[in-house]
Amino acid sequence: MPIRRMLMAFLMAAVLATAITYFFSRHFQGASGASKKVRVVASTTDLPVGVTLSAKDVTEMDWPSDVPLAGSITKVEEVIGRPLLYSLGPKQPILTRDVGVQGSGIGLSGKIPDGMRATAVRSNEIVGVAGFLYPGSHVDVLATYNASNGQSAMTETVLQNV
Incomplete structure (x- = not known):
């Protein structure tokens, strides 16, 4: 008799373990599979x-x-x-x-938001904007010079939207 009871207890434990495993696998599978x-x-x-x-x-x-x-x-x-x-x-x-601004083309002009401008400041012969201008780019030409009346340097627009 004791063997029969032990066998019955083992069988009930196996059924219970299977049911718990099934419940948790369905619960976790549903959580991961339903990602939005x-x-x-x-x-x-x-x-x-x-x-x-x-x-x-x-x-x-x-x-x-x-x-x-x-x-x-x-x-x-x-x-x-x-x-x-x-x-x-x-x-x-x-x-x-x-992606760049619509109609701007590639190069530096495509990376500049509408209403903004890029500037190039000469520091030596090697640094500049070579390779950034493409057909269809709009350029303003500015000149910086020392004023004749002794004031500090001034910058004026020479050509605009060239």
């Missing part, structure tokens, strides 16, 4: 620097909402017609830092 997703704009293929983004270059993809993606873009319309400032791989999310 957000839609972000991503590249469809390899995209080189300077390409003006079109509808065929971008798509929407799911991104886990519990994994923050700073600067993500959620609407395809926000990137259409904007130049790409950095190359992207396929299915790579497009961030606000990756």
